[in-house]
Amino acid sequence: MGVLPVPAEVRAILLDIEGTTTPIAFVQETLFPYIKDNVKEYLRAHWEEEECQRDVGLLRKQAQEDSSLDGAVPIPLESGSGEEELERVIQAVVDNVHWQMSMDRKTTALKQLQGHMWRAAYATGLVKGEIFKDVVPAIRKWREAGMKVYIYSSGSIEAQKLLFGYSTEGDILELFDGHFDTKIGPKVESESYRRIAASIGCATNNILFLTDIPREANAAEEADTHVAVVIRPGNAGLTDDEKSYYSLISSFTELFLPSST
Ligand SMILES: CSCCC(=O)C(=O)COP(=O)(O)O
Ligand SMILES: [Mg+2]
Numbered sequence: 001m002g003v004l005p006v007p008a009e010v011r012a013i014l015l016d017i018e019g020t021t022t023p024i025a026f027v028q029e030t031l032f033p034y035i036k037d038n039v040k041e042y043l044r045a046h047w048e049e050e051e052c053q054r055d056v057g058l059l060r061k062q063a064q065e066d067s068s069l070d071g072a073v074p075i076p077l078e079s080g081s082g083e084e085e086l087e088r089v090i091q092a093v094v095d096n097v098h099w100q101m102s103m104d105r106k107t108t109a110l111k112q113l114q115g116h117m118w119r120a121a122y123a124t125g126l127v128k129g130e131i132f133k134d135v136v137p138a139i140r141k142w143r144e145a146g147m148k149v150y151i152y153s154s155g156s157i158e159a160q161k162l163l164f165g166y167s168t169e170g171d172i173l174e175l176f177d178g179h180f181d182t183k184i185g186p187k188v189e190s191e192s193y194r195r196i197a198a199s200i201g202c203a204t205n206n207i208l209f210l211t212d213i214p215r216e217a218n219a220a221e222e223a224d225t226h227v228a229v230v231i232r233p234g235n236a237g238l239t240d241d242e243k244s245y246y247s248l249i250s251s252f253t254e255l256f257l258p259s260s261t
Pocket of ligand 1: 016017018019027031106111114152153154155156159160163187
């Protein structure tokens with residue numbers, strides 16, 4: 001590690017969040033416990049709202065797709081009215097959310113609900129999005145050098161905007177030219193990177209993707225996107241093969257842009 005020259009053809013930097021811009025500990029020890037602790041109350045309070053019903057509908061559909069998986073939790077339709085019936089369905093949603101989270105599933109259904117639930121946590125100041133110190137100054141420099149900067153996270157776009165809008169560095173949403181989540185496709189599938197390039201309006205090799213997860217780096221690379229794996233405190237260790245194969249950085253300041261002499 002030290003200095004990583006950015007290929008001259010790169011026009012856009014695509015950033016993962018957890019383990020890249022943000023400590024894994026913040027996601028695992030602050031954001032996720034908030035969901036586990038509050039999901040039942042949230043569902044009770046918002047059940048009649050259209051957005052909540054859409055989220056439950058997505059979770060129910062996902063539960064049907066997951067029905068053959070070990071430990072899968074089905075979500076029944078409400079049959080009839082009454083407090084007891086409502087509680088039965090809400091409990092099934094809670095159990096489903098807990099089950100998905102126990103495996104750190106990245107389903108769009110789970111991520112949509114999480115994004116909606118975090119709104120109150122950020123807006124009331126209970127939670128502030130943690131950002132590594134090198135991130136903001138580096139992105140400012142990249143942008144000054146004419147680079148476009150995008151986010152691609154499994155967290156929903158709404159959750160991404162909350163994290164950066166209410167961050168330890170203030171509201172830094174202006175630093176990003178756009179956001180992508182799993183609605184464009186999973187991060188471990190190369191087609192997602194082709195779709196992102198098409199959406200940005202560039203070729204896949206005009207993009208440099210920074211992530212902590214080798215499987216994601218591999219998918220991006222298969223689509224001919226440049227990649228670097230980010231080593232941050234608390235990230236999962238890499239194998240020796242991964243360490244020697246991928247370009248590695250431990251701080252965004254290690255990226256060297258051709259025009260930043
Ligand atoms: C952006 S909100 C919290 C992040 C999250 O829910 C998640 O699953 C992290 O995934 P990433 O793709 O950013 O590693
Ligand atoms: Mg990550």
